Amino acid sequence: MTDLVGLLTVFVLAMFVGFEVITKVPPTLHTPLMSGSNAISGITVIGALVLAGHVGEPWLARTLGFLAIVLAMVNVVGGFLVTHRMLRMFRRK
């Protein structure tokens, strides 16, 4: 139970940090911010790695893990790259 409470604490505090960090984004950056944060949500790849990498897991779980790795990596790599492409177009005069 304390474990769950600990994780919950982390979650709630991180939400607050998120709200604080991302207030007042200029509209120019809405799309890159969205696709950049989207790439970060690919962090679920960590879970996929753990799942697929544990030799003791049932085959079904590991297969799902492998699929998840592929999907999440597309999300991560594609997300950061596309954001980079977009941001490089924004320039000042």
Next chain:
Amino acid sequence: MTRDLLYLLAASLFIVGLRMMGHPRTAVRGNLVGALGMLVAIGATLPGLGLPLLLVAMVVGSALGVVAATRVKMTAMPEMVGLLNGLGGAASVLVAGGEGASGGAAGVATAAGGLIGSVTFFGRYVAFGKLAEFLAVSRALKPWQGAVKYGFSGLVAAGALASAVGGNPAAGAAGLAIAGLLLLRRETFPGMNVAKAAVLLLALAAAAMAAGGSGYWTLVAVAGVLGVLLTWSIGGADMPVVIALLNSYSGLAAAATGFVIGNTVLIISGALVGASGIILSGIMCRAMNRSLVNVVLGAFGGAAAGPKADEVYRTVKATSAEEVAMLLESARRVVIVPGYGMAVAQAQHAVRDLANLVEKEFGAEVVYAIHPVAGRMPGHMNVLLAEADVPYGKLKELDEINAAMESTDVCIVVGANDVVNPLARTDPSSPIAGMPIVDADRARTCVVVKRSLGPGFAGIPNPLFAKEKTLMLFKDAREAFVEIAAAVKAR
């Protein structure tokens, strides 16, 4: 111990990166800092796992990501972001489900992971379909496209039936509903095949697990229906809100997965993404003067209210490229109001060319009025104009542009409709009443570039088009701007 410290480092990098992404000058570096955080997190996870196969999966995924990210056109960006986001949601579903299959920490968190991830994924699927215009539009399919289409729906239906036979009628009904809903589609977007493959994989996984009798996949199926329904009723102009909202969900799905496997870096990053998505959807809602609930329930009143189109459009005046060039010649200040039509016609470069020409030849000041919900995702117009090398100092927000509208000589509306409809100010019974708009009707002259008098998303006529000071240029946006530029050069 070291691993947890590295996770802490990764989470900190995400926070710093996101913060830097909030400012134009530091945004590029912010994105790289975020990527570095991801690298640290993955690097910390790998040691001690069965490596070779993992690396193969990672390389495959990365390669697909690189191809998708480098090939996509800027005009297809809403679809691209949606696609990536949906894949992230699907990954969360699989991880949470796989953990359940291995008898890991089940319970509320697993359920939440499956639920949110599935809503994200199926919601995205429909949103993507609408954006790429392959859903709900009938067109002849190539044989293999037909095979995928019916194959996928058939698989979902089979999985549903299997679970129904296995004593799970709810999952059966849900699966059948998804299968039916997904039958409506067509394709125009290359990335579609990736989406389809992913959907197929998810369906296979769901069918396999449903056969195993796990309640988890029931939940996934139900949430899938929810995701489809949620997005199905949402029209074009609400798309920015939904896209931001689904982005937030994908973060929350990752966080839920973090709860399942007891991993704090997932929880922190998921929460950050969740928060950013919520903030963005809030901004979008405010820009339409509507509540989130109102948008999600698709409660737009339709065309019934307000004046009839024929009545309103009796005094519409059409114009020519030459006449517009003449207007521009004597203008001191020009405002361009872009909308989704500019994206569709891929007219951003032509628009930029004309703006530069007018500044150079006639010495006028040209700025752009960016409505927050113009286009199909938050900041859509900004991205397109940035692609066309328009410096972002020229992109003005509503308050600034409206304050100077009365001293604007020519206001050119290109492919926008509802966001310049003065009914929002004047008619309290209108479905868009109270929505902040660009006051194009207050400029000295207004030129509207539009292919026809067809209504915008709100389905109501726009009195701006019939104003005495308004001239309509009935043309494709790109053609129109090229012709005006030619006429300017000829003067």
